[in-house]
Amino acid sequence: MKFAGYLRPDGSVGVRNFVAVLPTIGCANELAHTIAEQVPGVIPLLHNHACIRVGKDAQRARKTLIGMGKNPNIHSLLIVGLGCEPIPASELCEEIAVTGKEVQYVEIERDNGYDAAVKKGVEILRQLLEKASLEKRTECDVSKLKIGIKCGGSGAVSAIASNPSVGRAADLLVENGGTVMFTETAEIIGAEHVFAARGKTPQVQQKVLDTVQRMKDEIARCGVDILGSEPTKGNIANGLTTIEEKSLGAIIKGGTTPVIDVLEYAQEPAGPGLYFMDGTTQASQLFLGMFAAGAQIQIFSFGGGTPSRIRGLPSYPCxxxxxxxxxxxxxxxxxxxxxxxxxxxxxxxxxxxxxxxVGQKIFEKILQVAQGEITITEGTSKYSEMLQVYADGLLM
Amino acid sequence: MECIIMNPQDNVATVLKKCIPGDKLIIADTEMKEVGNIMVTEEIPFAHKVCLQEIKEGDPVIKYGQVIGKAKSHILPGNYVHVHNVVSIAGAGRLQTD
Known part of the structure; x- marks a missing residue:
């Protein structure tokens, strides 16, 4: 099965053809914003990474920024840096350039100050945008698609209607050689024995159990009552009583194929099939992790019941x-x-x-969106927010 | 569809309409096949749960053929089943030190 996408030099395929501006660190957001503002059409990927992150979180942020740049939906990009950040612009550039895509950088320290960096950045972006405009879609195999899946506004109906339909579409994509990733570690709690049994090997099964156990240990260490967060007040109003009930309904969205592996946040899958990614349930952080892992399209499976008014937000999750x-x-x-x-x-x-x-309709919609059809959110909302890189450790 | 049972072993089902006491609902399975009926004894909101079989205090509440929590009080067929009479036992939703 084929679709028309943007074939990149590394063999990956974009479903969009953006020129992006990526700051090395949150402190460079203003520089990125100012440059992007002067070149309509480019996407500023402003984010919250900062020197306050240490250890695993700092490594995760690095992996996330590199993954964002590598994603095939990005045709080319400009990195903007300061000169004093933990991940220098030159290094980020080199890491992303292994894909063969064009990536350049400006840096306040190297390029003689803020104003000069802005001027240079604008010139680079205009050139990149011109090159991107010459790209054409070509016939690509469906197996090149990687999609992320999340559920939200969950209620008892999620497990009856939306999640199994999305799961059916996930199965169809996997059957056609594609890749599916889903996450939300907290929403495996209480269903881990059912979900782990789907691991392709005993090692993967154990990895699922260990991943959930780490989260349960952390809940115990914090001594908190997660009721009200898992399930949320909205979930409860929508008929979900316990985290077990929510999790058993949530795991349906990944379909029925074996779980190939458990990924870390922002980790790219090694091959096709279904993957579980360790990480948060928070939509924007989760989407960023999926994008950095190479997802070209995200599915958001809403349940509902009247209290889920997030359903009416045109951009959510944005x-x-x-x-x-x-x-x-x-x-x-x-x-x-x-x-x-x-x-x-x-x-x-x-x-x-x-x-x-409905699963067939979702699968067909994935192919249409992959070929350039705009989604409801793309067509109705200009709203965007600063991207949040997931962190779960010590913040200085 | 008025009411759906996710697994034959379940002792609760999901109502797919807003229910008032006295409503008699046809129960369907996930294949939409009719498997029985239940008389509702309390108000139940859309997509919330109704008890199908007596659940004694401390006994498991079963949905998807899995334990989703335990009863905080004695629950009778037709009763509304939710956070007022069910508590999580997966470690979540409770202080682990309890």
């Missing part, structure tokens, strides 16, 4: 303009909200459509 999001609505309780979604799965609850039908 922030990462370089990763198109296909939003799926599971609930049929408020049909006025269908307009905010790319796919409606609520007919499953009425018995007028099957999970297979």
């Amino acid at each position: 922030g990462l303009k370089t990763l198109p999001v296909i939003k799926v609505l599971g609930s049929c309780d408020d049909e006025n909200e269908i307009q905010y979604f790319d796919i409606y799965a609520g007919n499953i609850l009425k018995g007028t459509e099957s999970i297979q039908d």
Whole structure:
């Protein structure tokens, strides 16, 4: 099966063709913003990485920034730096350049100050944008697609309509040689025995259990009651009673194929198939981890019940303009909200459509979006937020 | 569909309409096949759970054929099942030191 995408020098395929500006560190955000503002059409990827991160979190941030640059939805990019940051612009440039894509940098220290860096950056971006405009889509195999999956606004209907439909689409993509990643470690708690059994090898099964155990140990160490966060107040209002119930419904969204491996946040999968990524449930941090791992498209499976008013936010979850999001609505309780979604799965609850039908529609939508069709969010919202790199350790 | 049971072993089901006491619901399985019915004895919001079989205090609440928590009180068929009468036992939702 084929789709028309942007073939990159390293063999990966973009579904979009952005020129991006990537700061080495949050302190360089203003420089990135100022440069990007003068070249309409480029995407500033402002983020919150800072010198306050140490150890594992600092390594994770490094991996995230490199992964963002490498993602095939980015045609080429300009790195902007200061000269005093932990990941120098030159180093970030080299790491990303292994993909064969064009990546240049400006740096306040090297380039004689802020104003000179702005001027130089604008000139570079204009050239990159011109080159990007000459790129054409070519026929590419569906096996080149990597998608991320997340659920949100979850309720009891998520497990009946939206998550199994998304899971069906995930199965179809894996059957066609593609790659699927999903995450949210907290939402495996209580379902880890069921989910771990799907690991491809005993080692992967153990890795799933260890990953969940680490989160459970951390909850114990903090001595907190997670009720109200897992499940959230909205989840409870939507009919979910315990984290076990939520998790058992959440794991359905990954489909039914074996779990090839457990990835770290922002880690690129080694091959095709279904992967679980260790990480947070927070949408924007999660999307960034998926994008840095190479996802070209993200699916957001919404459950619902009236209290989930996040469903009506045109941009939610927003922030990462370089990763198109296909939003799926599971609930049929408020049909006025269908307009905010790319796919409606609520007919499953009425018995007028099957999970297979809606799963097929989602799979077809993935291919259409991969070929350039804009998503509801892309078409209705300009809103963006500073990207947040996931951290779970000591902050100085 | 009015009410869905996710696994034949479950002692709760999800209602797919807003229920009032006295409502008699047809229960369907995930293949949309009719498997029985239940008389609702309390108000239950859309997509929340109804008890299908008596659950004694401390006994497991089963959905998807899995334990999703334990009963905090005696729950009767037709009762509304939610955070007021069920508590998580997976370690989450409770202080581990409890």
